[in-house]
Amino acid sequence: MLTLSNVKKGFGAHEIIKGISFQVEKGESFGLLGPNGAGKSTLISMICGLLPYGAGEILINGKLVGRHLKETKQIIGVVPQDIALYPTMSALDNLIFWGRMYGLSGNTAKTRAKEVLEEVGLTERAKGRIETFSGGMKRRINIGAALMHEPQLLIMDEPTVGIDPQSRNHILETVKTLNEQGMTVIYTSHYMEEVEYLCKRIAIIDDGKLIVSGTQRDLSNRLAGGRVLKLTVDSLRPSFIEQLKQLNGVEKVIVQPAEEIDVHLQSEMEIVSDVILLASRSGIAIHNMQLKEANLETLFLQLTGRSLRE
């Protein structure tokens, strides 16, 4: 369905996307994870044909994006991060308008708009003006606008930012249903629990590079122990860091600002008591200690030394 081969993009001398390659199969739900500024939105913009890419290839259904813009745009439905709707117009009018932009005739757009309103659970608010809707309802119509032409590939860029849990659940359920009905979904977010719930395959990007990709099971295997012990200490000394690295079961130690230390653990080994003992011998006071269990977030932390929400 979608193939990216060594895609690069730069603005002037600064390279934003540094050679990313991955494939998304038809009917798949694919998660794109990364912190803010990782390059997710730039990558999405290039797939949608909004930005030209500097090097490499992007193919949708075998058609090169850029050369077959009209055809590739007809295949995809894009849910942008912003609520890109007309606030003074009704939900129905908004959906009909976006349907018309995808080439639907007047009557088809009207019929389809009613179906979409049902899909996103807002039939009873069809004639309500968007400006009177809650954040979650706006997000649902925002998604609905991308579904008007029944796209083969749905690209969602952070579709649940700033909404209530109820609307979030509704959106996640809608996307899951669409995917089960055969629609290919690319879902970008920095909420790893959403990606874990929706996507079978995941790619993590940071600083314009693909750090890791695979199924959730592949990534879990890579995690091994995968736990991270986060420490906040007083009077941090380099000798203490060196001694921490020597402890049995420690994979690596990353020093963060504000005298925080991330101790990445190799296995299920219990080393908390060893760390406390070492700190005590070195005359270092531990203010806070937190053990983070293995998940995508800790994997990301392990690979980049940064949190997904940074």
Place this chain on the structure above:
Amino acid sequence: MKKVLSICLFEIRRTFKKKSAFVLMFGMPLLFTFLFGSMFGNDTAVSFRIALVDEDQTSLSKDIIHKLMLDEMITYELVAASEAKELLANKEVQGIVRLEKGIATKLRNEEPAISFQPSPGMATAPLVKQQVNQAMQGVDVYVEAAQVGSLYFNESWESVYERLTENEGQIQVWTEQKTSTSTGNPMMGISYSSAGFSIMFVMIMMLSMTGILLEARQTGIWLRLFTTPVTRLQVMLGYFLSFFIVGWIQFFLLILLSSTLFDVNWGSPVALFLLVTALLLCVVGLGIAIAGFVKTVEQQNAIGTLVIISTCMLGGVYWPISMVPDAMQKIANFVPQTWAMEGFTTLITEGGTIGDILMPIAMLLGFAAIFLSVGLSRMKAV
């Protein structure tokens, strides 16, 4: 084309959904027209008392006096120079018209032969000046005819002039006469305000309309449009068409309402259509150009309003341009409102035809070309 029309119709619907749009489009211009029009007085009820001094005392000057006296709008009092000064000082007259000595020579050399001295602070001085000039145009026809005749008859042009004016009414002057439905009065009062405020509020409305482009950029609609199979050209055409149609609806209704409510005669409909079309192209272009240089709707409103109000002042939208100093009049040639007002004045007061307003139309189209190319290139870069 369907997508262009969809964007256009959607934007028109959005515009007319706002109640405030009706106030801005029709309420405000009609209110301002009425207020300013009343300040300048009713079109037909204007009358001036002017002292007339004949320093030449020739048959030619007497003939000119005779022609000036025919004017129904101005009451002339033929007095000596000293008495004229006294009348002006006592504010018994609103100005002095002087027929200077050696008027025949001056006319032959195409030099100014008549001077006008308005009373200090006289707001309507340009109108009187315009009226005097209009009366002089009638004299010019005979002077030109006499000059041509003097070559054929081998005699002085003054004697040919005398023979021509003696037989006035019996001899058909061979100068091509312009067919005109003009009232002969200078444009002022309600007519002037109607044209001026229609221009100003159409400009303000178009500024608000072109703000849609900025709003679309701010809300993300602009980018979303380009994720659909719509081309940049289709999007721009859709928006442009909607601005143009809303502008035309506004101008058409203002013309209709001012004709009905204030008896304004806008002149030839075909010429008016062309003039308004050229003006709208120019105004939409200006709006797009401003939108191309700012980032938010608020910035556009602030900068756009400043540009519109100041250029309207300069372009003679609130008062006749002839009231401002010569230097300002020269600068005014560089603002589109000057040309639009010139076009409307020609149509309303002189009953002008398309041929008479070709220059204003050409100038407005020139401004439109500049504004649109700047605006579109800026929009492309965003």
